[in-house]
Amino acid sequence: DxxxxxxxxxxxxxxxxxxxxxxxxxxxxxxxxxxxxxxxxxxxxxxxxxxxxxxxxxxxxxxxxxxxxxxxxxxxxDRITVLRDGRIVGTFLKEELDSTKIISHMTGSKITETIFKHNKSDKLLLELQNLSKRGNYKDISFKLYANEILGITGLLGSGKTELALSIFGMTRPDSGKIIFEGRQISITSPSQAKQIGIAYISEDRQRESLILIQPVSINIIITIINFVLNKLKLLSNNKINNTAASWIEKLKIKVPFSSVLVNKLSGGNQQRVALAKWLSTNPKVLILDNPTSGIDVAAKSEIYKILHDLAGKGMGIILISPEFKEIMENTNRVLVMRRGKIVHEFETSKTTKEEIIEKSINAHHTISYGGKI
Structure with a gap:
């Protein structure tokens, strides 16, 4: 189409x-x-x-x-070749492997999957009421609480990315309300969203979230320029390097030094740099669009742990993903979108991956806010 x-x-x-x-x-x-x-x-x-x-x-x-x-x-x-650190670990017939064995070959160790277990608080951070944008999404209503990871999933063209862009001020809805911490707001730009306390990491990190030909340090501080200026209002190398070093340590970014260009990093480490860039703004709401796309299993696990920790400390997170397993293991609730509308809301602990897939593909009705199909 x-x-x-x-x-x-x-x-x-x-x-x-x-x-x-x-x-x-x-x-x-x-x-x-x-x-x-x-x-x-x-x-x-x-x-x-x-x-x-x-x-x-x-x-x-x-x-x-x-x-x-x-x-x-x-x-x-038919056959599977596994690489680790640039070397071939082995080539196997498909029948000789399962996911656990492949992970073991890829990482040299066993990775324990962590399921998100934090309960959302009663503190309401973000509310959308009947938000609509012609040709993109219609009558979108939901609430996001502190300590919560809210999943949004759906097929290609369901409107989930377009919705995120409007919340972050990159596009403007035609109608409806955005309420942040109890106050109705109109977000007209990403800069305004940042000031309010909303951060967004694009599904295309290389083109939209990062400056690949710039060092890790510059990518991390680009959203907080005013905090790394000296008394003469010039960039302070000491402040830049100290800030970058702090985030490199916090997020365990695997890089020899902060002056390395971002395009030299793996996908997982690039995503951590993008996270550092926006976490440095101290957001209350973090929106991530397909954050583990093109990232290996070990790096995915580390990204999930970071998100779980952030939610545990009070942040509200919107996780947009087409991967149903990712949604199931890392959210409190999940909204299923189809053709620009929310067609169902699930409590993740009370549903199955198959139910989410069925609603994504076969949903024919929509719900009113707080209602059921």
């Missing part, structure tokens, strides 16, 4: 990925290498891609499928 006349630069990251996949498939190749092809795709789009991959394979085309999503690797592959 992508208009062929639309500029690719105007498409969302997920739709750009679909275009890139389509272009590669149409090149009449004998070997097709796909590097993280599903990183921004919904489950429905991933399923369709896998059907195409299997058809191409039946036609004699060999495919190298590179991914951190272990369930997908196990589903689509």
């Amino acid at each position: 992508i208009d062929a006349d639309t500029n690719v630069s105007d498409l969302t990251t997920a739709r750009q990925q679909l275009v890139a996949i389509g272009r590669a498939i149409n090149c009449n190749v004998k070997l097709l290498i796909m590097d993280e092809p599903t990183s921004s795709l919904s489950q429905d789009d991933t399923d369709n891609l896998f059907k195409i991959i299997k058809k191409l394979n039946q036609e004699g085309i060999s495919i190298i499928f590179i991914s951190h999503k272990l369930n997908e690797v196990l589903e689509i592959s």
Whole structure:
């Protein structure tokens, strides 16, 4: 459903990925290498891609499928090669492995998955009332509390990213109310959102959240320039380096020194830099859009621990993700969006992944605020 006349630069990251996949498939190749092809795709789009991959394979085309999503690797592959620190650990038949064994080979150790267990407080941070933007989302209403991680999921085109952009002031809704700490506000820019206490990390960290050709230190302090000036109102290298060093230590960013360019870092460490950049503003609400896209299993686990800790200290977090397992293990509640509307709200502890998937794909009705289907 992508208009062929639309500029690719105007498409969302997920739709750009679909275009890139389509272009590669149409090149009449004998070997097709796909590097993280599903990183921004919904489950429905991933399923369709896998059907195409299997058809191409039946036609004699060999495919190298590179991914951190272990369930997908196990589903689509005949053989699996595992890398660690730039070296091949081994090549195995699919039948010889499961997720636990792959993780062990990837990391050299066993990773314990942590399930989010904090209870939300009664302190209301953010409330949306009937927020609408023509062509993007309609009648969106929900509440976000302190100590809570609220999940938002849905298929590609469901409106979840567009909603986040409006909350952060990058686009303006046509109607409805945004209420922050009991006061109705109109957010007209990201700068204003930052001042209010709202931070947002884009799904495309390399193009929108980070300046890749700048050092780690500059990326971390770019949102708090006024706090790293000296008495002459000039940038203070000491303040910059001390601030960067503090966040590098807090978030365990694996980097030899803060002057390293961000484009030299792994995806997981880039995401930690993006987190440091916005956590340095001391936000009360943090919105993350597909934050573990293209990140390995070990790095994902560390990102989740950071988010759990932040929520435990009173922050309200909105986690937008197309990965249902991620949503299930890291949220208190989850809102399912479809075609720009919220079609269901679940308490995560009282639902299953299958129920969330069913509502994402087959929901035909919408709920009024606080109601049920």
